[in-house]
Amino acid sequence: MPLTVSFRSSGDVLADRRYEYASAAFDERDFEAAADLARQVLELAPDFAPAQALLGRSAAELNLHDEAIEALKRALELEPDDVLGVRVDLARLGALPQDEAITDAYVRALFDDYAPKFDRHLTKSLAYRGPELIADALRRACSKSIRDCRFGLTLDLGCGTGLMGQALDGLCASLIGADLSPRMLEKAEKTKLYDALHEAELVSFLKGRSDGEADLVVAADVFVYMAALDETFRETKRVLKREGLFAFTVQAHEGDGFVLGDDARYAHGESYLRKLAEENGLTVVILERVSTREDRGVPVPGFLAVMQR
Incomplete structure:
Protein backbone atom coordinates (compact mmCIF):
# COMPACT_ATOMS: atom_id res chain seq x y z
CA MET A 1 0.00 0.00 0.00
CA PRO A 2 1.12 3.60 -0.60
CA LEU A 3 2.45 5.57 2.31
CA THR A 4 -0.13 7.34 4.45
CA VAL A 5 1.61 10.38 5.86
CA SER A 6 0.63 12.20 8.99
CA PHE A 7 -1.82 15.04 8.40
CA ARG A 8 -0.39 18.31 7.16
CA SER A 9 -2.13 21.47 6.10
CA SER A 10 -2.51 22.82 2.58
CA GLY A 11 -2.70 26.30 4.05
CA ASP A 12 -6.42 26.54 3.33
CA VAL A 13 -8.88 25.44 6.01
CA LEU A 14 -11.64 24.53 3.54
CA ALA A 15 -9.20 22.60 1.38
CA ASP A 16 -7.94 20.70 4.42
CA ARG A 17 -11.47 19.70 5.39
CA ARG A 18 -12.29 18.48 1.90
CA TYR A 19 -9.01 16.57 1.75
CA GLU A 20 -9.97 14.75 4.96
CA TYR A 21 -13.32 13.82 3.37
CA ALA A 22 -11.53 12.69 0.20
CA SER A 23 -9.13 10.50 2.18
CA ALA A 24 -12.02 8.94 4.10
CA ALA A 25 -13.87 8.22 0.85
CA PHE A 26 -10.76 6.60 -0.63
CA ASP A 27 -10.35 4.41 2.47
CA GLU A 28 -13.98 3.32 2.06
CA ARG A 29 -13.23 2.53 -1.62
CA ASP A 30 -15.63 5.20 -2.86
CA PHE A 31 -13.12 6.26 -5.50
CA GLU A 32 -15.53 8.42 -7.48
CA ALA A 33 -16.26 10.58 -4.41
CA ALA A 34 -12.56 10.62 -3.49
CA ALA A 35 -11.59 11.86 -6.95
CA ASP A 36 -14.30 14.51 -7.00
CA LEU A 37 -13.33 15.81 -3.56
CA ALA A 38 -9.63 15.77 -4.47
CA ARG A 39 -10.39 17.89 -7.52
CA GLN A 40 -12.21 20.36 -5.26
CA VAL A 41 -9.19 20.49 -2.97
CA LEU A 42 -6.92 21.25 -5.91
CA GLU A 43 -9.16 24.10 -7.08
CA LEU A 44 -8.40 25.73 -3.71
CA ALA A 45 -4.79 24.53 -3.29
CA PRO A 46 -3.36 23.36 -6.65
CA ASP A 47 0.14 22.81 -5.23
CA PHE A 48 -0.96 20.50 -2.40
CA ALA A 49 0.97 17.32 -3.27
CA PRO A 50 -1.07 14.91 -1.07
CA GLY A 85 5.39 7.00 -2.75
CA VAL A 86 3.74 8.06 -6.01
CA ARG A 87 6.59 6.55 -8.03
CA VAL A 88 5.14 3.14 -7.10
CA ASP A 89 1.80 4.15 -8.59
CA LEU A 90 3.44 5.54 -11.72
CA ALA A 91 5.38 2.30 -12.18
CA ARG A 92 2.19 0.27 -11.86
CA LEU A 93 0.62 2.45 -14.55
CA GLY A 94 3.58 1.90 -16.87
CA ALA A 95 4.70 5.53 -16.64
CA LEU A 96 7.97 4.74 -14.86
CA PRO A 97 10.40 1.77 -14.99
CA GLN A 98 9.75 -0.77 -12.23
CA ASP A 99 13.28 -0.51 -10.89
CA GLU A 100 12.76 3.22 -10.24
CA ALA A 101 9.59 2.82 -8.19
CA ILE A 102 10.99 2.86 -4.64
CA THR A 103 13.35 5.54 -3.36
CA ASP A 104 15.36 5.76 -0.15
CA ALA A 105 13.33 8.80 0.90
CA TYR A 106 10.09 6.85 0.54
CA VAL A 107 11.39 3.90 2.56
CA ARG A 108 12.70 6.23 5.27
CA ALA A 109 9.37 8.06 5.54
CA LEU A 110 7.43 4.79 5.45
CA PHE A 111 9.32 3.25 8.35
CA ASP A 112 9.65 6.43 10.38
CA ASP A 113 5.84 6.52 10.32
CA TYR A 114 5.61 2.76 10.97
CA ALA A 115 8.16 2.59 13.82
CA PRO A 116 5.85 3.14 16.84
CA LYS A 117 3.59 0.23 15.88
CA PHE A 118 6.04 -1.85 13.86
CA ASP A 119 6.76 -4.81 16.15
CA ARG A 120 3.17 -5.36 17.27
CA HIS A 121 1.68 -5.00 13.79
CA LEU A 122 4.30 -7.15 12.09
CA THR A 123 4.36 -10.02 14.56
CA LYS A 124 0.69 -9.99 15.60
CA SER A 125 -1.30 -8.77 12.58
CA LEU A 126 0.98 -10.07 9.82
CA ALA A 127 2.34 -13.16 11.63
CA TYR A 128 5.85 -12.11 10.65
CA ARG A 129 8.60 -14.65 11.38
CA GLY A 130 11.46 -13.80 9.03
CA PRO A 131 14.18 -13.47 11.71
CA GLU A 132 13.23 -16.78 13.32
CA LEU A 133 13.32 -18.54 9.95
CA ILE A 134 16.75 -17.08 9.17
CA ALA A 135 18.14 -18.06 12.57
CA ASP A 136 16.85 -21.62 12.12
CA ALA A 137 18.29 -21.79 8.58
CA LEU A 138 21.68 -20.68 9.89
CA ARG A 139 21.66 -23.49 12.44
CA ARG A 140 20.81 -26.00 9.72
CA ALA A 141 23.46 -24.59 7.39
CA CYS A 142 26.10 -24.84 10.11
CA SER A 143 25.02 -28.39 10.89
CA LYS A 144 25.47 -29.34 7.22
CA SER A 145 29.00 -27.98 7.32
CA ILE A 146 29.72 -29.53 10.73
CA ARG A 147 30.57 -26.13 12.20
CA ASP A 148 29.58 -24.35 15.38
CA CYS A 149 26.65 -21.96 14.85
CA ARG A 150 28.47 -18.99 16.32
CA PHE A 151 29.74 -15.98 14.46
CA GLY A 152 32.18 -13.14 14.88
CA LEU A 153 31.29 -9.80 13.32
CA THR A 154 27.71 -9.85 11.98
CA LEU A 155 26.16 -7.16 9.78
CA ASP A 156 22.37 -6.77 9.98
CA LEU A 157 21.18 -5.00 6.82
CA GLY A 158 17.92 -3.10 7.26
CA CYS A 159 17.92 -3.96 10.95
CA GLY A 160 14.72 -2.06 11.70
CA THR A 161 13.72 -2.27 15.34
CA GLY A 162 16.15 -5.11 16.02
CA LEU A 163 13.98 -8.20 15.53
CA MET A 164 16.79 -9.94 13.65
CA GLY A 165 19.23 -9.03 16.40
CA GLN A 166 16.91 -10.61 18.95
CA ALA A 167 16.74 -13.84 16.91
CA LEU A 168 20.55 -13.94 16.79
CA ASP A 169 21.05 -13.07 20.45
CA GLY A 170 23.94 -15.10 21.85
CA LEU A 171 25.15 -16.29 18.44
CA CYS A 172 27.29 -13.28 17.44
CA ALA A 173 30.40 -11.86 19.09
CA SER A 174 29.68 -8.47 17.55
CA LEU A 175 26.54 -7.14 15.86
CA ILE A 176 26.30 -4.00 13.72
CA GLY A 177 23.05 -2.79 12.19
CA ALA A 178 22.16 -0.39 9.39
CA ASP A 179 18.81 1.11 8.45
CA LEU A 180 17.44 4.13 6.61
CA SER A 181 14.92 5.04 9.31
CA PRO A 182 16.18 6.93 12.37
CA ARG A 183 13.03 6.08 14.32
CA MET A 184 13.52 2.38 13.68
CA LEU A 185 17.13 2.71 14.81
CA GLU A 186 15.96 4.33 18.05
CA LYS A 187 13.95 1.16 18.71
CA ALA A 188 16.91 -1.08 17.83
CA GLU A 189 19.13 0.89 20.21
CA LYS A 190 16.80 0.04 23.08
CA THR A 191 17.40 -3.70 22.60
CA LYS A 192 21.03 -3.21 23.74
CA LEU A 193 22.02 -5.98 21.30
CA TYR A 194 23.96 -3.90 18.79
CA ASP A 195 27.54 -2.76 19.14
CA ALA A 196 26.87 -0.03 16.59
CA LEU A 197 23.95 1.26 14.52
CA HIS A 198 24.22 3.29 11.32
CA GLU A 199 21.61 5.38 9.51
CA ALA A 200 22.48 4.41 5.96
CA GLU A 201 21.32 2.85 2.72
CA LEU A 202 22.58 -0.72 2.82
CA VAL A 203 24.82 -0.73 -0.29
CA SER A 204 26.50 2.48 0.87
CA PHE A 205 26.89 0.93 4.31
CA LEU A 206 28.53 -2.18 2.84
CA LYS A 207 30.87 -0.08 0.70
CA GLY A 208 32.14 1.54 3.88
CA ARG A 209 33.11 -1.79 5.43
CA SER A 210 36.49 -3.52 5.14
CA ASP A 211 37.27 -6.49 2.91
CA GLY A 212 36.74 -9.87 4.53
CA GLU A 213 35.74 -8.55 7.94
CA ALA A 214 32.38 -10.26 8.54
CA ASP A 215 31.48 -13.82 9.49
CA LEU A 216 27.81 -13.25 8.73
CA VAL A 217 25.61 -10.82 6.78
CA VAL A 218 21.84 -11.02 7.27
CA ALA A 219 18.94 -9.24 5.55
CA ALA A 220 15.46 -10.10 6.81
CA ASP A 221 12.71 -8.90 4.44
CA VAL A 222 14.84 -5.95 3.30
CA PHE A 223 15.23 -6.80 -0.37
CA VAL A 224 11.47 -6.36 -0.90
CA TYR A 225 12.29 -2.64 -1.14
CA MET A 226 15.08 -3.15 -3.68
CA ALA A 227 14.84 -4.07 -7.35
CA ALA A 228 18.21 -5.26 -8.68
CA LEU A 229 20.40 -6.97 -6.07
CA ASP A 230 23.60 -7.25 -8.13
CA GLU A 231 25.54 -4.59 -6.24
CA THR A 232 24.33 -5.86 -2.87
CA PHE A 233 25.59 -9.39 -3.62
CA ARG A 234 28.90 -8.04 -4.89
CA GLU A 235 29.54 -5.92 -1.80
CA THR A 236 28.36 -8.65 0.56
CA LYS A 237 30.78 -11.13 -0.99
CA ARG A 238 33.59 -8.58 -0.57
CA VAL A 239 32.98 -7.96 3.14
CA LEU A 240 32.58 -11.65 4.01
CA LYS A 241 35.44 -13.74 5.33
CA ARG A 242 36.27 -17.02 3.63
CA GLU A 243 33.40 -19.43 4.45
CA GLY A 244 31.35 -16.52 5.82
CA LEU A 245 27.57 -16.78 5.44
CA PHE A 246 24.97 -14.56 3.78
CA ALA A 247 21.39 -15.21 4.90
CA PHE A 248 18.30 -13.40 3.65
CA THR A 249 14.63 -13.58 2.70
CA VAL A 250 12.81 -12.24 -0.35
CA GLN A 251 9.30 -12.41 -1.72
CA ALA A 252 8.99 -14.99 -4.48
CA HIS A 253 8.60 -14.28 -8.18
CA GLU A 254 7.98 -17.27 -10.44
CA GLY A 255 9.82 -15.78 -13.41
CA ASP A 256 13.34 -14.45 -13.79
CA GLY A 257 14.63 -11.17 -12.43
CA PHE A 258 12.31 -9.11 -10.26
CA VAL A 259 8.82 -7.59 -10.40
CA LEU A 260 7.01 -4.88 -8.48
CA GLY A 261 3.96 -6.41 -6.83
CA ASP A 262 0.55 -4.96 -6.00
CA ASP A 263 1.71 -4.72 -2.39
CA ALA A 264 4.34 -2.11 -3.38
CA ARG A 265 7.16 -4.58 -2.73
CA TYR A 266 9.59 -6.27 -5.06
CA ALA A 267 9.61 -10.03 -5.57
CA HIS A 268 12.66 -11.88 -6.91
CA GLY A 269 12.96 -15.05 -8.95
CA GLU A 270 14.85 -18.16 -7.87
CA SER A 271 16.88 -18.27 -11.09
CA TYR A 272 17.93 -14.65 -10.52
CA LEU A 273 19.14 -15.40 -6.99
CA ARG A 274 21.07 -18.45 -8.17
CA LYS A 275 22.62 -16.45 -11.02
CA LEU A 276 23.80 -13.75 -8.59
CA ALA A 277 25.27 -16.39 -6.31
CA GLU A 278 27.18 -17.99 -9.18
CA GLU A 279 28.43 -14.66 -10.53
CA ASN A 280 29.77 -13.68 -7.11
CA GLY A 281 31.34 -16.99 -6.18
CA LEU A 282 28.80 -17.78 -3.46
CA THR A 283 27.77 -21.37 -2.75
CA VAL A 284 24.05 -21.91 -2.21
CA VAL A 285 23.71 -23.88 1.01
CA ILE A 286 19.96 -23.39 1.45
CA LEU A 287 17.41 -21.92 -0.95
CA GLU A 288 13.87 -22.90 -0.11
CA ARG A 289 10.32 -21.65 -0.32
CA VAL A 290 8.93 -20.04 2.82
CA SER A 291 6.40 -17.45 3.88
CA THR A 292 7.67 -14.84 6.30
CA ARG A 293 4.36 -12.99 6.71
CA GLU A 294 0.69 -12.92 5.85
CA ASP A 295 -1.34 -10.43 3.84
CA ARG A 296 -5.00 -10.33 4.89
CA GLY A 297 -4.60 -13.78 6.40
CA VAL A 298 -2.99 -15.33 3.30
CA PRO A 299 0.68 -16.43 3.43
CA VAL A 300 2.92 -14.35 1.14
CA PRO A 301 5.21 -16.66 -0.88
CA GLY A 302 8.92 -16.10 -0.51
CA PHE A 303 12.40 -17.60 -0.56
CA LEU A 304 14.83 -18.15 2.29
CA ALA A 305 18.50 -18.37 1.39
CA VAL A 306 21.80 -19.12 3.08
CA MET A 307 24.88 -18.72 0.91
CA GLN A 308 28.54 -19.22 1.73
CA ARG A 309 31.56 -17.42 0.40
Whole structure:
Protein backbone atom coordinates (compact mmCIF):
# COMPACT_ATOMS: atom_id res chain seq x y z
CA MET A 1 0.00 0.00 0.00
CA PRO A 2 1.12 3.60 -0.60
CA LEU A 3 2.45 5.57 2.31
CA THR A 4 -0.13 7.34 4.45
CA VAL A 5 1.61 10.38 5.86
CA SER A 6 0.63 12.20 8.99
CA PHE A 7 -1.82 15.04 8.40
CA ARG A 8 -0.39 18.31 7.16
CA SER A 9 -2.13 21.47 6.10
CA SER A 10 -2.51 22.82 2.58
CA GLY A 11 -2.70 26.30 4.05
CA ASP A 12 -6.42 26.54 3.33
CA VAL A 13 -8.88 25.44 6.01
CA LEU A 14 -11.64 24.53 3.54
CA ALA A 15 -9.20 22.60 1.38
CA ASP A 16 -7.94 20.70 4.42
CA ARG A 17 -11.47 19.70 5.39
CA ARG A 18 -12.29 18.48 1.90
CA TYR A 19 -9.01 16.57 1.75
CA GLU A 20 -9.97 14.75 4.96
CA TYR A 21 -13.32 13.82 3.37
CA ALA A 22 -11.53 12.69 0.20
CA SER A 23 -9.13 10.50 2.18
CA ALA A 24 -12.02 8.94 4.10
CA ALA A 25 -13.87 8.22 0.85
CA PHE A 26 -10.76 6.60 -0.63
CA ASP A 27 -10.35 4.41 2.47
CA GLU A 28 -13.98 3.32 2.06
CA ARG A 29 -13.23 2.53 -1.62
CA ASP A 30 -15.63 5.20 -2.86
CA PHE A 31 -13.12 6.26 -5.50
CA GLU A 32 -15.53 8.42 -7.48
CA ALA A 33 -16.26 10.58 -4.41
CA ALA A 34 -12.56 10.62 -3.49
CA ALA A 35 -11.59 11.86 -6.95
CA ASP A 36 -14.30 14.51 -7.00
CA LEU A 37 -13.33 15.81 -3.56
CA ALA A 38 -9.63 15.77 -4.47
CA ARG A 39 -10.39 17.89 -7.52
CA GLN A 40 -12.21 20.36 -5.26
CA VAL A 41 -9.19 20.49 -2.97
CA LEU A 42 -6.92 21.25 -5.91
CA GLU A 43 -9.16 24.10 -7.08
CA LEU A 44 -8.40 25.73 -3.71
CA ALA A 45 -4.79 24.53 -3.29
CA PRO A 46 -3.36 23.36 -6.65
CA ASP A 47 0.14 22.81 -5.23
CA PHE A 48 -0.96 20.50 -2.40
CA ALA A 49 0.97 17.32 -3.27
CA PRO A 50 -1.07 14.91 -1.07
CA ALA A 51 -4.25 15.92 -2.92
CA GLN A 52 -2.55 15.42 -6.30
CA ALA A 53 -1.44 11.96 -5.14
CA LEU A 54 -4.94 11.12 -3.88
CA LEU A 55 -6.51 12.27 -7.14
CA GLY A 56 -4.02 10.17 -9.08
CA ARG A 57 -4.71 7.04 -7.05
CA SER A 58 -8.47 7.53 -7.19
CA ALA A 59 -8.38 8.12 -10.94
CA ALA A 60 -6.27 4.98 -11.38
CA GLU A 61 -8.90 2.94 -9.52
CA LEU A 62 -11.53 4.41 -11.88
CA ASN A 63 -9.39 3.52 -14.93
CA LEU A 64 -8.94 7.21 -15.77
CA HIS A 65 -5.41 6.49 -16.92
CA ASP A 66 -4.38 9.87 -18.33
CA GLU A 67 -5.76 11.87 -15.41
CA ALA A 68 -4.12 9.48 -12.95
CA ILE A 69 -0.68 9.85 -14.53
CA GLU A 70 -1.00 13.62 -14.84
CA ALA A 71 -1.92 14.03 -11.15
CA LEU A 72 0.75 11.61 -9.93
CA LYS A 73 3.45 13.28 -12.01
CA ARG A 74 2.39 16.64 -10.60
CA ALA A 75 2.66 15.26 -7.06
CA LEU A 76 6.17 14.05 -7.86
CA GLU A 77 7.12 17.45 -9.29
CA LEU A 78 5.93 19.10 -6.09
CA GLU A 79 7.76 16.61 -3.86
CA PRO A 80 10.70 15.10 -5.82
CA ASP A 81 11.92 13.10 -2.79
CA ASP A 82 8.64 11.16 -3.10
CA VAL A 83 7.83 10.61 0.55
CA LEU A 84 4.27 10.00 -0.70
CA GLY A 85 5.39 7.00 -2.75
CA VAL A 86 3.74 8.06 -6.01
CA ARG A 87 6.59 6.55 -8.03
CA VAL A 88 5.14 3.14 -7.10
CA ASP A 89 1.80 4.15 -8.59
CA LEU A 90 3.44 5.54 -11.72
CA ALA A 91 5.38 2.30 -12.18
CA ARG A 92 2.19 0.27 -11.86
CA LEU A 93 0.62 2.45 -14.55
CA GLY A 94 3.58 1.90 -16.87
CA ALA A 95 4.70 5.53 -16.64
CA LEU A 96 7.97 4.74 -14.86
CA PRO A 97 10.40 1.77 -14.99
CA GLN A 98 9.75 -0.77 -12.23
CA ASP A 99 13.28 -0.51 -10.89
CA GLU A 100 12.76 3.22 -10.24
CA ALA A 101 9.59 2.82 -8.19
CA ILE A 102 10.99 2.86 -4.64
CA THR A 103 13.35 5.54 -3.36
CA ASP A 104 15.36 5.76 -0.15
CA ALA A 105 13.33 8.80 0.90
CA TYR A 106 10.09 6.85 0.54
CA VAL A 107 11.39 3.90 2.56
CA ARG A 108 12.70 6.23 5.27
CA ALA A 109 9.37 8.06 5.54
CA LEU A 110 7.43 4.79 5.45
CA PHE A 111 9.32 3.25 8.35
CA ASP A 112 9.65 6.43 10.38
CA ASP A 113 5.84 6.52 10.32
CA TYR A 114 5.61 2.76 10.97
CA ALA A 115 8.16 2.59 13.82
CA PRO A 116 5.85 3.14 16.84
CA LYS A 117 3.59 0.23 15.88
CA PHE A 118 6.04 -1.85 13.86
CA ASP A 119 6.76 -4.81 16.15
CA ARG A 120 3.17 -5.36 17.27
CA HIS A 121 1.68 -5.00 13.79
CA LEU A 122 4.30 -7.15 12.09
CA THR A 123 4.36 -10.02 14.56
CA LYS A 124 0.69 -9.99 15.60
CA SER A 125 -1.30 -8.77 12.58
CA LEU A 126 0.98 -10.07 9.82
CA ALA A 127 2.34 -13.16 11.63
CA TYR A 128 5.85 -12.11 10.65
CA ARG A 129 8.60 -14.65 11.38
CA GLY A 130 11.46 -13.80 9.03
CA PRO A 131 14.18 -13.47 11.71
CA GLU A 132 13.23 -16.78 13.32
CA LEU A 133 13.32 -18.54 9.95
CA ILE A 134 16.75 -17.08 9.17
CA ALA A 135 18.14 -18.06 12.57
CA ASP A 136 16.85 -21.62 12.12
CA ALA A 137 18.29 -21.79 8.58
CA LEU A 138 21.68 -20.68 9.89
CA ARG A 139 21.66 -23.49 12.44
CA ARG A 140 20.81 -26.00 9.72
CA ALA A 141 23.46 -24.59 7.39
CA CYS A 142 26.10 -24.84 10.11
CA SER A 143 25.02 -28.39 10.89
CA LYS A 144 25.47 -29.34 7.22
CA SER A 145 29.00 -27.98 7.32
CA ILE A 146 29.72 -29.53 10.73
CA ARG A 147 30.57 -26.13 12.20
CA ASP A 148 29.58 -24.35 15.38
CA CYS A 149 26.65 -21.96 14.85
CA ARG A 150 28.47 -18.99 16.32
CA PHE A 151 29.74 -15.98 14.46
CA GLY A 152 32.18 -13.14 14.88
CA LEU A 153 31.29 -9.80 13.32
CA THR A 154 27.71 -9.85 11.98
CA LEU A 155 26.16 -7.16 9.78
CA ASP A 156 22.37 -6.77 9.98
CA LEU A 157 21.18 -5.00 6.82
CA GLY A 158 17.92 -3.10 7.26
CA CYS A 159 17.92 -3.96 10.95
CA GLY A 160 14.72 -2.06 11.70
CA THR A 161 13.72 -2.27 15.34
CA GLY A 162 16.15 -5.11 16.02
CA LEU A 163 13.98 -8.20 15.53
CA MET A 164 16.79 -9.94 13.65
CA GLY A 165 19.23 -9.03 16.40
CA GLN A 166 16.91 -10.61 18.95
CA ALA A 167 16.74 -13.84 16.91
CA LEU A 168 20.55 -13.94 16.79
CA ASP A 169 21.05 -13.07 20.45
CA GLY A 170 23.94 -15.10 21.85
CA LEU A 171 25.15 -16.29 18.44
CA CYS A 172 27.29 -13.28 17.44
CA ALA A 173 30.40 -11.86 19.09
CA SER A 174 29.68 -8.47 17.55
CA LEU A 175 26.54 -7.14 15.86
CA ILE A 176 26.30 -4.00 13.72
CA GLY A 177 23.05 -2.79 12.19
CA ALA A 178 22.16 -0.39 9.39
CA ASP A 179 18.81 1.11 8.45
CA LEU A 180 17.44 4.13 6.61
CA SER A 181 14.92 5.04 9.31
CA PRO A 182 16.18 6.93 12.37
CA ARG A 183 13.03 6.08 14.32
CA MET A 184 13.52 2.38 13.68
CA LEU A 185 17.13 2.71 14.81
CA GLU A 186 15.96 4.33 18.05
CA LYS A 187 13.95 1.16 18.71
CA ALA A 188 16.91 -1.08 17.83
CA GLU A 189 19.13 0.89 20.21
CA LYS A 190 16.80 0.04 23.08
CA THR A 191 17.40 -3.70 22.60
CA LYS A 192 21.03 -3.21 23.74
CA LEU A 193 22.02 -5.98 21.30
CA TYR A 194 23.96 -3.90 18.79
CA ASP A 195 27.54 -2.76 19.14
CA ALA A 196 26.87 -0.03 16.59
CA LEU A 197 23.95 1.26 14.52
CA HIS A 198 24.22 3.29 11.32
CA GLU A 199 21.61 5.38 9.51
CA ALA A 200 22.48 4.41 5.96
CA GLU A 201 21.32 2.85 2.72
CA LEU A 202 22.58 -0.72 2.82
CA VAL A 203 24.82 -0.73 -0.29
CA SER A 204 26.50 2.48 0.87
CA PHE A 205 26.89 0.93 4.31
CA LEU A 206 28.53 -2.18 2.84
CA LYS A 207 30.87 -0.08 0.70
CA GLY A 208 32.14 1.54 3.88
CA ARG A 209 33.11 -1.79 5.43
CA SER A 210 36.49 -3.52 5.14
CA ASP A 211 37.27 -6.49 2.91
CA GLY A 212 36.74 -9.87 4.53
CA GLU A 213 35.74 -8.55 7.94
CA ALA A 214 32.38 -10.26 8.54
CA ASP A 215 31.48 -13.82 9.49
CA LEU A 216 27.81 -13.25 8.73
CA VAL A 217 25.61 -10.82 6.78
CA VAL A 218 21.84 -11.02 7.27
CA ALA A 219 18.94 -9.24 5.55
CA ALA A 220 15.46 -10.10 6.81
CA ASP A 221 12.71 -8.90 4.44
CA VAL A 222 14.84 -5.95 3.30
CA PHE A 223 15.23 -6.80 -0.37
CA VAL A 224 11.47 -6.36 -0.90
CA TYR A 225 12.29 -2.64 -1.14
CA MET A 226 15.08 -3.15 -3.68
CA ALA A 227 14.84 -4.07 -7.35
CA ALA A 228 18.21 -5.26 -8.68
CA LEU A 229 20.40 -6.97 -6.07
CA ASP A 230 23.60 -7.25 -8.13
CA GLU A 231 25.54 -4.59 -6.24
CA THR A 232 24.33 -5.86 -2.87
CA PHE A 233 25.59 -9.39 -3.62
CA ARG A 234 28.90 -8.04 -4.89
CA GLU A 235 29.54 -5.92 -1.80
CA THR A 236 28.36 -8.65 0.56
CA LYS A 237 30.78 -11.13 -0.99
CA ARG A 238 33.59 -8.58 -0.57
CA VAL A 239 32.98 -7.96 3.14
CA LEU A 240 32.58 -11.65 4.01
CA LYS A 241 35.44 -13.74 5.33
CA ARG A 242 36.27 -17.02 3.63
CA GLU A 243 33.40 -19.43 4.45
CA GLY A 244 31.35 -16.52 5.82
CA LEU A 245 27.57 -16.78 5.44
CA PHE A 246 24.97 -14.56 3.78
CA ALA A 247 21.39 -15.21 4.90
CA PHE A 248 18.30 -13.40 3.65
CA THR A 249 14.63 -13.58 2.70
CA VAL A 250 12.81 -12.24 -0.35
CA GLN A 251 9.30 -12.41 -1.72
CA ALA A 252 8.99 -14.99 -4.48
CA HIS A 253 8.60 -14.28 -8.18
CA GLU A 254 7.98 -17.27 -10.44
CA GLY A 255 9.82 -15.78 -13.41
CA ASP A 256 13.34 -14.45 -13.79
CA GLY A 257 14.63 -11.17 -12.43
CA PHE A 258 12.31 -9.11 -10.26
CA VAL A 259 8.82 -7.59 -10.40
CA LEU A 260 7.01 -4.88 -8.48
CA GLY A 261 3.96 -6.41 -6.83
CA ASP A 262 0.55 -4.96 -6.00
CA ASP A 263 1.71 -4.72 -2.39
CA ALA A 264 4.34 -2.11 -3.38
CA ARG A 265 7.16 -4.58 -2.73
CA TYR A 266 9.59 -6.27 -5.06
CA ALA A 267 9.61 -10.03 -5.57
CA HIS A 268 12.66 -11.88 -6.91
CA GLY A 269 12.96 -15.05 -8.95
CA GLU A 270 14.85 -18.16 -7.87
CA SER A 271 16.88 -18.27 -11.09
CA TYR A 272 17.93 -14.65 -10.52
CA LEU A 273 19.14 -15.40 -6.99
CA ARG A 274 21.07 -18.45 -8.17
CA LYS A 275 22.62 -16.45 -11.02
CA LEU A 276 23.80 -13.75 -8.59
CA ALA A 277 25.27 -16.39 -6.31
CA GLU A 278 27.18 -17.99 -9.18
CA GLU A 279 28.43 -14.66 -10.53
CA ASN A 280 29.77 -13.68 -7.11
CA GLY A 281 31.34 -16.99 -6.18
CA LEU A 282 28.80 -17.78 -3.46
CA THR A 283 27.77 -21.37 -2.75
CA VAL A 284 24.05 -21.91 -2.21
CA VAL A 285 23.71 -23.88 1.01
CA ILE A 286 19.96 -23.39 1.45
CA LEU A 287 17.41 -21.92 -0.95
CA GLU A 288 13.87 -22.90 -0.11
CA ARG A 289 10.32 -21.65 -0.32
CA VAL A 290 8.93 -20.04 2.82
CA SER A 291 6.40 -17.45 3.88
CA THR A 292 7.67 -14.84 6.30
CA ARG A 293 4.36 -12.99 6.71
CA GLU A 294 0.69 -12.92 5.85
CA ASP A 295 -1.34 -10.43 3.84
CA ARG A 296 -5.00 -10.33 4.89
CA GLY A 297 -4.60 -13.78 6.40
CA VAL A 298 -2.99 -15.33 3.30
CA PRO A 299 0.68 -16.43 3.43
CA VAL A 300 2.92 -14.35 1.14
CA PRO A 301 5.21 -16.66 -0.88
CA GLY A 302 8.92 -16.10 -0.51
CA PHE A 303 12.40 -17.60 -0.56
CA LEU A 304 14.83 -18.15 2.29
CA ALA A 305 18.50 -18.37 1.39
CA VAL A 306 21.80 -19.12 3.08
CA MET A 307 24.88 -18.72 0.91
CA GLN A 308 28.54 -19.22 1.73
CA ARG A 309 31.56 -17.42 0.40
